[in-house]
Amino acid sequence: MKKKLSIVDIANALNVSKTTISFILNGRAQEKRIGAELVEKVMKYVAEVGYKANSLAKSLRTGKSNTIGLMVEDISNPFFASIARLIEDRAYKNGYKIIYCSTDNDTQKTQDLINMFRDRHVDGYIIAPPEGIEEDIESLIKDGMPVVLFDRHLPNVSTDFIEVDNLFSTYNATRHLIDQGFKNIAFVTFASHQTQMVDRVKGYQDAINSGGLEATVKEIVFNQDEALIMNPLRDFMKANPQLDAILFGTNHIGTCGLKIMQELGKKAPTDIAVISFDDYDVFELHSPPVTAISQPVEEIADNVISVLLEKLNDSSVSTKPQSIILKTDLKIRNSSLKGVS
Amino acid sequence: MKKKLSIVDIANALNVSKTTISFILNGRAQEKRIGAELVEKVMKYVAEVGYKANSLAKSLRTGKSNTIGLMVEDISNPFFASIARLIEDRAYKNGYKIIYCSTDNDTQKTQDLINMFRDRHVDGYIIAPPEGIEEDIESLIKDGMPVVLFDRHLPNVSTDFIEVDNLFSTYNATRHLIDQGFKNIAFVTFASHQTQMVDRVKGYQDAINSGGLEATVKEIVFNQDEALIMNPLRDFMKANPQLDAILFGTNHIGTCGLKIMQELGKKAPTDIAVISFDDYDVFELHSPPVTAISQPVEEIADNVISVLLEKLNDSSVSTKPQSIILKTDLKIRNSSLKGVS
DNA sequence: CTGAAAGCGCTAACAT
């Protein structure tokens, strides 16, 4: 029914050249000194018939698609879901659409996805990069595509990124455990060479060293299948009854840890004190509430989108890449307090 | 550097017409009886130089964008995030990209979003529709767009939808509470006329009636700002100390309910038994674990995507719209068992 | 101030 009408249709209907229509529609009437009455007439007619420019044709012509590609690790992870939500809002508000995908931290998959995005002519990229993707990102940048990394960065790639102070975050959390008097503190995390993960381990180790304690780091290989995370984790916890505190490196592994503790009938903080990276409802509502390193998701999203929009607008001005490091907040709750039950 | 090369570039390089290239690339070589050696030569060259068709141009020409528009209520809600994740996977596997957005159940926003999607020439729509969007959806369908609704449907719009058996789910959950011996059972939900919500209330009421008890339904106006959900909820719970059980209508409100119980120092099931719609980690890990009505997210996603792909493929065959109703699973945990502490 | 015309990269009738 709503027969798609094109710019020529409306040009014909009004007996004007389509060029003129195009100028008017793009707000260049002033500049082109087009009669105010004509402008009004056109605008009125356009509104009346509900004409909408075909964005595909426009994109083909202009090379801009008004689309941003967003690549997160896993959209169903609450941390990434919240960020995606916030970015989505800001992007739509600025006339951009988001095409998203989950990388699963899989290099091959991410490469395919980047190609897909290129294909689609997305105008900009927001990426939480997996390992081994350096070259692809670099080639993107070399081709002049605006790229903003977040949550982590690639040490050898010079581009803008937004992340939190991971090193201090785990240092601080570990110090908190030490100050509470815990002696056998483990750090349990996913095996990864990503910057944020490396920093988190280092922060833990620095604190352990500063306290003259012994470090215990358990790295678990990430897997989509939760059982394959639970099993090694369970084995580890059973094999290390001497531990009196655990710091978990991500919300996902922290949640798995809590499930195991529930299974084994271990209570925090009496049996084992617990802290996890990334705060969310599960930790807040747990009994006892779980101390967590809370990332400023809003701030992250805001920074990501504003840096990207900046690059999108002054494509010419190639300023120094910005590295924005945000502070986290250690939400101290009962799970890490000695002498609380 | 990677100078975008077009189909003509490769046609020239090989001294062949671009039509031939186009046919070969689209797998119509057989059909067009193009020489096998030529085909191979072209394929080889294409792979070598890494030629990628410009999907924008292709879309403009063919009218297909290989994009699906996905509209959920809120991508940061774990239920929708999981579904989105699953749909994303299936869609990519079938060569479709997903453009998504959160409607916030806001009719106006959803209308804008639908227009945006139309603009973008998405090939199909997956929508968890807010109230008042009937006309827009109908116009979409009238224009021949494949539309699949999920999580709820629009009673007066005849199209495919996938949802769960909401009525039986809350009926069953309420019966469970009654069987456990609870007498003052409230249903707390978001104020909404959406089908799934109406059914959930009705299921509760049917069960209450069947048990000869008195119904207490509390509807809370949805708001982005969590405090505006917590406040009326807190007031309600304080004002109704006689309640010995509450059934929450969604995971979000269930989570808020748990937070309030924590604030007020109320324990389930001794002070108040609790069941919530939508299972997730929070409920599983809570102390005590919370009984929840678990929706089959994988099945929902699978059905949604296969129905949509079906419509995308036989656009001609306009079979009867399918209504797929899936079963939920009442995961009984300690929060709803009498005589457990 | 307004219009004609040349493409953006691709597909598909319609030749040949």
Add this chain to the structure above:
DNA sequence: ATGTTAGCGCTTTCAG
């Protein structure tokens, strides 16, 4: 079996 050519709907230079 392969090439010619006309658009898809839009923007933008260049002429009036």
